[in-house]
Amino acid sequence: DQQVKQNSPSLSVQEGRISILNCDYTNSMFDYFLWYKKYPAEGPTFLISISSIKDKNEDGRFTVFLNKSAKHLSLHIVPSQPGDSAVYFCAASEGLNTGNQFYFGTGTSLTVIP
């Protein structure tokens, strides 16, 4: 069963506008979350993380929000740029007791239109 879900397989946004990518999880023991970005023919690369002790983490144009009560996190990209067009995966971890294992969503393909 998919413990991390990204219900939007694709998203299109105009350049300069905000992109919002959503992720839901079912396991309340998850306490660490990551977003990865993947270009075609490349492996996923780390983008931004957030620990459950925080509800927001910001890195430049990228901000991740965590709503623990709703088991929901989102990635905001402002302003969106054509180079942001990629597949974005969210991932969650339950902690070192599980061997540092991350569970991934199915990904959202973002297209930023120039």
Added chain:
Amino acid sequence: DAGVIQSPRHEVTEMGQEVTLRCKPISGHNSLFWYRQTMMRGLELLIYFNNNVPIDDSGMPEDRFSAKMPNASFSTLKIQPSEPRDSAVYFCASSQLAAGGRGYGYTFGSGTRLTVV
């Protein structure tokens, strides 16, 4: 560091043939993961190793799949016999299992695109 190195980048094989995918993790990383990417399941964990020991292989779809990590710098994922439904991109990833090791999650290789015809 050259990152996680996977070979081959592309593999086309006939149904029934044996396929071996290879991975060299980042030096110093003590966890290694094999993932398969499909449209339906996204990044699906097949198996992972800590300190060269297989910890969880519950994601391996069938007995046709096997993985080994004979030493800290090399791992293989073997499919024997291969079937068309095994066609996917297979990723290897490594990480440092430590208190600070979750900071950046995994470092992924570029993947092997497997096509079984």
